[in-house]
Amino acid sequence: MICTDKQPNTLESIALASAESVQAAKVVRSPKKQQFDILRPLRQxxxxxxxxxxxxxxxxxxxxxxxxxxxxxxxxxxxxxGHIPPLCKLNPFYDQLVGLRFRALCYLVDQCGVDIQSYI
Known part of the structure; x- marks a missing residue:
């Protein structure tokens, strides 16, 4: 089929309908309640x-x-x-400690030129 000015473009129609349905489907989210995180200062x-x-x-x-x-x-x-979970799931600072270890290893490689194979 050849598109002319008189015939609506099927792809445009689908795109418009799709955009309208996406807009209609968007859910208005309520603002997230601020939760007090007592461990946040230590994480930071x-x-x-x-x-x-x-x-x-x-x-x-x-x-x-x-x-x-x-x-x-x-x-x-x-x-x-019973089941004992991985200890990293019990430690609330696990992600921060892994990041700290990574920064330490990067410092050893970049600044000191140390081979870190013995640390891995």
């Missing part, structure tokens, strides 16, 4: 720590584990009676 402090010393960077890279510590199932007579 951990995120704000600047690595400026080789000894500090080495200490952080050694002290903060590279992987999330263990996850275990507790079994009694072959039946699962």
């Amino acid at each position: 402090w951990l995120d704000g720590i600047a690595i400026s010393d080789r000894q500090m960077a080495e200490l952080l890279a050694k002290a903060i584990p590279a992987q999330c510590p263990f996850e275990r199932d507790i079994k009694l007579f072959g039946h699962k009676v």
Whole structure:
């Protein structure tokens, strides 16, 4: 079919209908309630720590584990009676500590020229 001025363009019609339905489907969201996060200042402090010393960077890279510590199932007579989740899920500062370790490793590589294979 050839589109002329007299015939509506099918693609344009579909696009307009699609745009209208998207606009109609948008849900007006209520503003999110501000929740008090008692740990936020400590998270921000951990995120704000600047690595400026080789000894500090080495200490952080050694002290903060590279992987999330263990996850275990507790079994009694072959039946699962309990579960210990990964410890990183129990630690509310896990993401900040992993970021701090990453910054320490980056400092060791970029500023000190250290091979970090021993830290991984």
